[in-house]
Amino acid sequence: MNRKPIFAANWKMNKGPSETEIFLKSFLPKIHGQDFPCEIVIAPPFVSLPKISEILRDASAGSDGQPVRIGAQDCSCHDAGAYTGEVSVFMLRELLVQYAIVGHSERRTIQGESDTLIHAKLRKAREAMLKPVFCIGETLAQRESGELERVLSTQVAEGLRGLDPKDVLETVIAYEPVWAIGTGVTASSAQAQEAHALVRSLVAGLHGADAASRVRILYGGSVKPDNAAELMACPDIDGALVGGASLEPQSFFEIIRRGCGRP
Secondary structure (H helix, E strand, O other), X not given: OOOOOEEEEEXXXXXXXXXXXXXXXXXXXXXXXXXXXXXXXXXXXXXXXXXXXXXXXXXXXXXXXXXXXXXXXXXXXXXXXXXXXXXXXXXXXXXXXXXXXXXXXXXXXXXXXXXXXXXXXXXXXXXXXXXXXXXXXXXXXXXXXXXXXXXXXXXXXXXXXXXXXXXXXXXXXXEOXXXXXXXXXXXXXXXXXXXXXXXXXXXXXXXXXXXXXXXXEEEEOOOOHHHHHHHHOOOOOOEEEEOHHHOOHHHHHHHHHHHOOOO
């Protein structure tokens, strides 16, 4: 099955509007005319979404058929109301956002987000026709105690519960071993492939073999230019959710270039 790869930059709490503009002025010329066979997603902080939306609109780089998409790092499960600090999916749509990260391990651990809340956010994103980047992954303690399959099975089942086939296919799953996020430690290609194959089998059990063969599963966890090609050579890895290495234009470009197998 031919699945279009995705390389998504999660900037976390980095780069305000002015730094976002500087990044894009350097990054966009690098990908201009490259025609990479992938989607490129950039998810800046909320405050920088208007700036990236403005720049991509003016450059006509965010329209259909173009490689750059805008992502949000989170979304609310509510439409509107007395939810201080929250941002609704419909507000995001006004800013040309097409992807929304849900369930990132930092929100699971630091903000205490549950599988139930993450599921609600995923469904709300689909209501607004956003494509969720649904993050899952185990801690080092869970992996070492043999709980990998149990943890991923629970997260996948809860996150995708009750979705119709179209919503499953519009959801991008991002496997991020918690022990490899921001640590400089990367899962080996064999470890990553094993986990991705497991996730695909879990999707097959829940939603059928066709959905499993078509859903895109990204790897996240200290992805760098040096390991992008090796990871992307794994049959069940369909791209990368990139943290720190996406903050520098040349580094993110190199991940995309090497991940796409370009010289």
